[in-house]
Amino acid sequence: MQKKPTYEELEQRVKELEKEALRRKKTEETLEELHRYTRELIEVSLDPLVMISSEGKITDVNHATELVTGYPRDKLIGTRFSVYFTEPRKARQGYLDVLRHGHVRDYPLEIRHRDGKVTPILYNASVYCDAKGGVAGVFAAARDITRRREAEERLRKNEKKLKAMLAELTAKSEELDSFVYRVSHDLKSPIVTIEGFVGALKEDFGDVLLKDGEKYLRYISDAARKMELLINDLLDLSRIERVTRKKREFPFARLVEDVLKALQPQIKAQGIVVEIQGDLPVIYGERRRLGRVVDNLLTNAIKYIGKENPSPRIDVGVEEQDGQKAFFVRDNGIGIDERDFDKIFQVFQRLPSAKKQIGEGTGVGLTIVKRIIEHHGGKIWLISEPGKGSTFYFTLKDKEA
């Protein structure tokens, strides 16, 4: 027979039960708190989150999933997850990948809203396991990439537009060059005639032409010559972009020497001292055209050395500027005002001071020089001061390895 508990014992028992109840309540509260916390964490996400069972059925979703599919939570839960995608087969493949590898990263899919709107997304998903370590299902987070897609699309469109504009510009420039070229040829033809018949006239009727007649013929002939020079320069200018000749490596010093040889008469006549730096490097480019650059710069240096210059001098060399080789032609001639620095590279621009000193030129020379240098991927610039002289610098691209 069991002994009847005493009153004290009963009281003790009740107290313990109360304590137990309190502990349970607390645990329940903690659990509830934890649940709310997890829920809110899931709901706060802007990315649609989906829990999928190992049978491929939806077990939980957040609000973002409701928004992107257009179905309420209770309609989603229990259905097959793959039916909400434009490509259910691909979605299932992704799911199988998660089961096989434990996760997938940035798996591209498209979710279809019940009203038909399609949202491009990237899926990141992992398996989640139960307490015993068995696979309980898949936890999947979708990243809406509509904005990114739109941005990419805009970028692509802009790129396309830019390319079209570039093509149009290139075509226009080519058209212009080809126009200049054709016009130049058609202009050359009448000059052949003018020169030809001035000559024929002199030969056949020279004895009946008076002194003035001969002078007039000389004027005509000189004008035709000038026009010929101009046409040849224009032809060269238009050819730079259209025709690319073979580039090769050669010593810069040799190029300078070759050009100077042809200029010796003028150099001697004006008593100019020309210094070429000793250790000039090998350069890479179209030799004939770079020869034209050097020729033009040297010819200008000689032309504008100044008639009253007591010790005319030209230096050719190379300097290190911003880690690049800057080749230079320096003179102590009449110099150029800074405000004219840009002007001198423009076609047909001749400075009044130059005209006064030298007389007529074609006004195309430095434009050709600039185009050749730019065609070689280089830059040309100058520093100058009136009365002190000018230094023209240019860079060239190294041979690509």
Place this chain on the structure above:
Amino acid sequence: MDYEPSNILLVEDDEAHAELTERAIRKAGNANRIDVLTDGEDALEYVFNRGKYADKAKYPLPGLILLDIKLPGIDGIEVLTQIKEHPIVKKIPVIMLTTSEREEDICQSYSHYANSYLTKPVGFKEFEEKIMQIDFYWMLLNKPPSLET
């Protein structure tokens, strides 16, 4: 086929250039006869003895053809092409004589078997000298082909 190796055919639409050229050839004095035509169609009728040039005795094949590229109607390249496609006429040396220095024109001319490509120089003396050199080379130094074999 009637053939006169010391005759020259000049195809040139610019009257002034034609006269300058003719003048220089006459000065050189090696050619027997110079015929000048001003368009491509006439040139083709002439070398193939068609139309108004059907009389073979009157218009024998020349020993040299000087051909401009820019011609009204049928241009120089087309004339050249047709000449060089003909089994007999193709043997006659054709020299392109033009103001054009276009690489495209030069390339096309040689592609269609031009025998030489020369540009008209600017300047009376230069022009005359060049034409006289052409005349000297092709009329005297160069050995013309026989059209029989």
